[in-house]
Amino acid sequence: MNELLDFLRSTGFSAIGPGEGLMIALGLVFIYLAVARDMEPYELLPIGLGVIIANLPLTGLLVSPLEGTGFQESGLFGLIFHYGLSFWNILPPIIFLGLGALTDFGPLISNPKTLLLGAAAQVGIFVAFWGALATGVFELSEAASIGIIGGADGPTTIFLTARLAPEILGITAVIAYSYMAAVAFIQPPLMKLLTTKKERAIEMAPPREVSRLEKLLFPTIAMIVIILIVPRSAPLIAMFMIGNLFRESGVVPRLTSAASNEVLNVATIFLMLTIGTQLSAERVFQLDTLLILGLGLVAFAAGTMGGLLFAKIMNLFLKEKINPLIGSAGVSAVPMAARISHHVGQQSNPRTFLLPHAMGPNVAGVIGSAVIAGVFISLVNPT
Amino acid sequence: MEQPDALILTGIGIGTAFVVLMLLLASVFVIRLITWLVGKWAGRNDPPAEDPPDPEMRNRAAAASAAVTALIHSRPRLGLTDDRAEE
Numbered sequence: 022m023n024e025l026l027d028f029l030r031s032t033g034f035s036a037i038g039p040g041e042g043l044m045i046a047l048g049l050v051f052i053y054l055a056v057a058r059d060m061e062p063y064e065l066l067p068i069g070l071g072v073i074i075a076n077l078p079l080t081g082l083l084v085s086p087l088e089g090t091g092f093q094e095s096g097l098f099g100l101i102f103h104y105g106l107s108f109w110n111i112l113p114p115i116i117f118l119g120l121g122a123l124t125d126f127g128p129l130i131s132n133p134k135t136l137l138l139g140a141a142a143q144v145g146i147f148v149a150f151w152g153a154l155a156t157g158v159f160e161l162s163e164a165a166s167i168g169i170i171g172g173a174d175g176p177t178t179i180f181l182t183a184r185l186a187p188e189i190l191g192i193t194a195v196i197a198y199s200y201m202a203a204v205a206f207i208q209p210p211l212m213k214l215l216t217t218k219k220e221r222a223i224e225m226a227p228p229r230e231v232s233r234l235e236k237l238l239f240p241t242i243a244m245i246v247i248i249l250i251v252p253r254s255a256p257l258i259a260m261f262m263i264g265n266l267f268r269e270s271g272v273v274p275r276l277t278s279a280a281s282n283e284v285l286n287v288a289t290i291f292l293m294l295t296i297g298t299q300l301s302a303e304r305v306f307q308l309d310t311l312l313i314l315g316l317g318l319v320a321f322a323a324g325t326m327g328g329l330l331f332a333k334i335m336n337l338f339l340k341e342k343i344n345p346l347i348g349s350a351g352v353s354a355v356p357m358a359a360r361i362s363h364h365v366g367q368q369s370n371p372r373t374f375l376l377p378h379a380m381g382p383n384v385a386g387v388i389g390s391a392v393i394a395g396v397f398i399s400l401v402n403p404t
Numbered sequence: 405m406e407q408p409d410a411l412i413l414t415g416i417g418i419g420t421a422f423v424v425l426m427l428l429l430a431s432v433f434v435i436r437l438i439t440w441l442v443g444k445w446a447g448r449n450d451p452p453a454e455d456p457p458d459p460e461m462r463n464r465a466a467a468a469s470a471a472v473t474a475l476i477h478s479r480p481r482l483g484l485t486d487d488r489a490e491e
Contacts, residue, residue, distance in 0.1 A: 137429070147414050238435045
């Protein structure tokens with residue numbers, strides 16, 4: 022009889038509470054959004070599965086090697102979190118290798134002034150950073166990690182938070198990816214609010230053809246310049262540019278294919294599952310989480326507005342006007358933000374074709390947020 | 405090490421992002437110049453263009469190509485992977 026009682030006590034039913042139940046329901050919502058609504062499926066599906074696993078009690082899957090004291094006591098996701106993120110932090114740079122192999126710098130090289138829009142849209146990071154400090158709840162390192170959500174770049178958010186404030190990693194990562202999935206709802210109202218129909222209808226000349234030599238020189242020079250200025254951004258920037266040089270060299274198609282397919286996919290599986298497992302009930306049901314959720318939205322909105330308004334300011338000085346809608350793509354969220362610029366532009370003028378133009382600030386936004394992450398890592402002490 | 409002042413951190417962060425992207429902007433123009441110079445140099449070192457082909461030779465080549473195409477299309481089942489051809 023005692024054995025039976027012991028067995029019943031060892032089952033998950035004996036330890037599951039309402040918090041865990043709610044989190045499992047949240048995991049199912051993520052899975053639903055990914056499968057039925059096709060919202061960021063590569064992120065939300067594994068994150069949703071991770072959330073469910075993390076909230077099933079007594080599994081031991083999340084025990085970190087720092088907590089596990091005996092033979093094989095560390096849990097699978099505790100190990101991946103420890104070595105992949107909090108201790109070595111290697112998964113985000115590996116994702117950047119794949120992203121670099123998928124990126125085309127052509128639109129940016131053909132219209133380099135769009136680089137400035139990528140810088141302007143980073144204002145969202147600092148609006149959320151100051152917002153987080155103003156609450157009085159967060160320390161400087163946590164505020165920096167919350168602010169970087171405004172960079173709208175998942176791997177950069179994870180890279181910085183894993184370094185500065187690993188205790189809020191799961192929350193910031195999920196919020197960053199959730200808002201990235203929701204840019205289609207966040208950005209268009211702001212875009213319409215801050216621009217006139219005439220501005221949205223501006224047609225831009227097709228970008229010029231960029232030579233192979235330019236596409237080879239740009240990532241090489243960019244990598245050297247950025248890493249010399251912000252050495253702590255090297256893990257992200259170097260991997261991004263290496264992936265891009267694989268692609269543009271044209272001589273290592275197998276490496277390009279591996280970086281943009283197998284390597285990226287394997288890293289995505291482990292990164293997203295592990296992020297999901299960080300969303301346990303005791304971490305999520307706190308005031309901090311609601312604050313981060315609100316601040317993340319502020320960050321996205323401020324970044325969008327920063328890019329749009331800077332494009333309008335640039336138009337005061339430019340002879341050949343740019344469509345200010347491409348400014349909102351500076352928040353990163355590649356390529357969704359660029360697609361939204363294009364769609365909103367087409368609603369005002371079906372002849373305007375903004376997608377290639379918006380890819381310039383979109384890619385510049387990735388570089389800008391990685392640079393700011395490097396600055397934060399250089400200057401802010403971890404918690 | 406003490407935590408930096410938030411205002412200074414903001415200034416350095418946004419300033420660095422702008423400086424880096426301005427430098428990349430400048431580098432694009434340098435790259436364009438290099439590409440132009442390389443193109444000019446390559447153009448000067450290119451071998452002289454060959455003489456234009458003889459019009460009669462060109463017509464013969466076109467006729468041969470058309471004949472081969474017509475032949476292939478008139479006997480579509482005699483391709484290399486055609487089972488009956490192997491029989």
